[in-house]
Amino acid sequence: MADAIEQACPINPVIDLVFSRWTTPILWVLEHHGRLRFNELQRYLPTITPKVLTQRLRRLERDGLVIRTYHAEIPPRVEYEISDLGRTLTPLFSAITDWSGEHFPAVTAARRAYDTAREEEEAWAEG
Incomplete structure (x- = not known):
């Protein structure tokens, strides 16, 4: 079924990837504000829950659109930034x-x- 949808509309997978709920706002914020910690990112998107933001960031990282950098400090620090692929x-x-x-x-x-x-x-x- 998915193949039939892709044949009828080949941009459908891209639409699902880029325009799913919260993906575009997250990428927009990261593009315009640079590398951000989780709480900083959430301040720019106050209506997203921490759980959903975490899920979306993981998906964007998996898709190669966001880079997650873990800093082994005390306390640990994690930053997110848009990737070169995301910038395209x-x-x-x-x-x-x-x-x-x-x-x-x-x-x-x-x-x-x-x-x-x-x-x-x-x-x-x-x-």
């Missing part, structure tokens, strides 16, 4: 940011028009 996503994020700035007002207007039309239809159907 910067143009993609920039393109999406540009698209958002240019087109998201039209999306917002379309949503408003849709919601207004639905409200009018419901009011007409009731009355």
Whole structure:
């Protein structure tokens, strides 16, 4: 089944990798703020739970998008940074940011028009 999905949409594995919940915000923070300790990273993403942040960081490390550096000190220190592979996503994020700035007002207007039309239809159907 997964092969059929990939054949129908070959970018699907990339979308799953890059745009799964929390992946993009974590990579964005690391790209813009550099090497961070866990608590520093969590301060930039206050709505993510420590458990989920840990899971996402492990997945990003496994995928080669984040580098985890363990410092054998007392107390131990761990830092995270975006990898060179992760940095290759910067143009993609920039393109999406540009698209958002240019087109998201039209999306917002379309949503408003849709919601207004639905409200009018419901009011007409009731009355």
